[in-house]
Every structure is written in structure tokens, then in C-alpha cells.
Amino acid sequence: MEGKIKRYLPIGIFILCFLLIMSFWLGRQTRGAQAAVPKPLPEAEYQTVAQPININTASVKALTELPEIGEKTAKAIVDYREENGPFATIWDLESVAGIGESKMESLEPYVTVS
Numbered sequence: 001m002e003g004k005i006k007r008y009l010p011i012g013i014f015i016l017c018f019l020l021i022m023s024f025w026l027g028r029q030t031r032g033a034q035a036a037v038p039k040p041l042p043e044a045e046y047q048t049v050a051q052p053i054n055i056n057t058a059s060v061k062a063l064t065e066l067p068e069i070g071e072k073t074a075k076a077i078v079d080y081r082e083e084n085g086p087f088a089t090i091w092d093l094e095s096v097a098g099i100g101e102s103k104m105e106s107l108e109p110y111v112t113v114s
Helices: 002-035 071-084 090-095 101-110
Strands: none
Touching: 071 090, 090 101
16 A cells, blocks of 8 residues: 555645646736726716707707717708707708717617607
């Protein structure tokens, strides 16, 4: 029995050391991967609209709360509305300079007319 212990002891120690080293190495790899995940933006940096904005009555300030609408585009919307009258549908916004089909698709859930 003592001969078998002496024979397998170095192999057992090698395997134990190998497993400890691998678990340490894998633990470091996992922590590194978690550190690479981007942090979410604070809630204050999200643009949120509680309810759809009526584009026929909204001010420039209210329109800038919409996604992808800056002050310049909001002013263009108000100017267009003052020159041409109220919008019949939300898709009439595509007539405003700076608003194309892709921007309209992102605005659709956030705007309304009445």
C-alpha cells in the first residue's frame, strides 16, 4: 500500500496544483470579462416622453424632448406649422427639413395630431 501512495502522490499533487492554477486563472478571466461590460447610462440621460406630444400645439421646448429632435429641428417644425397650418397626420412631418423616413419611424410612437 505504501508503494502505491509513493507512486501516485506526485501525480495527485500535480493534478491538485493544476486545478488550483486553472481555477485562479479562469476566475481572473471572468472578472476581466465583467469589467468590459459597458455601464448603463443614468436615468437622467434617457430622453423619455410620458405621453405623445401633439405636434400641432407643441412648443419648441416640448418638441426637443422627442428622440432625435434638437432645437434647430424643433424650430423648423414650429416654423413649418405656422407657415402651412396644422399637420393633418404625423407623417406630414416628413415635409419639414431635417426629418426623413428613418427619423419619422423613431418619432412615430411619441407624436400625435389633433
